[in-house]
Amino acid sequence: MAFTTRFQSFVCEGDSLTCEVAGFEIIARIVRDDCPDAPDERQEGFWPSLYIDAPGFIGPGNNFRERFAQAQARAEAVMEAWRKDEWFYCGIVLSVALEGILLDDHAASLWGIEANYPDSDNAYLTDVANELLPEALDAGRAILARLTASAAALGDGASP
Known part of the structure; x- marks a missing residue:
């Protein structure tokens, strides 16, 4: 099914x-x-961080500054695409009928899902529809x- x-x-x-x-x-x-919150308001750790206790911590290791710069550029691109309405949050809503009624x-529904998210x-x-x-x-x-x-x-x- x-x-x-x-x-x-x-x-x-x-x-x-x-x-x-x-x-x-x-x-x-x-x-x-219909929730108007921006991605950085909805997702803890949306913005990358160099601080170990921060939700967006990128992790230690080699090239941490380069990885941070890439993560920062990615987050900025995602925010810009959201502002331009190139992607949006949605709900998957299921309805049920029998013999046309x-x-x-x-x-059933699940909300706060990214639709047309960059590179998705x-x-x-x-998958969500099948789970519901x-x-x-x-x-x-x-x-x-x-x-x-x-x-x-x-x-x-x-x-x-």
Whole structure:
């Protein structure tokens, strides 16, 4: 049970994947994360550091100044790309339907994921969708069970 197609190497909000499992149609879609925080506000250690107690410590060893300069340039490039909206944070949101009827538009999700991150192929987005698939199926089954129980109760009460 998995999505057999993958998200593209460049994605937009609203892009989606679909799969069918046990009669349920599961749709994984990309939704832009509405948290406005910049990458350096979200990720501890985003900026490299030469200080051992700092979260961005690059580690001791040969060429530490060169490694620091490379890490600094990389962090600056990532921040600039984010400012230009070349990449964004998103959520992967799964919905579940049965026979064309939407059971849950938000059956499972994970937020704060980088989409179109520099030098990324977005493969992680599909991995997340596959990891959320069992949760979405459980939600679909639970809703179907409630609907079935409600229909049975209505059926029992409708007898003359």
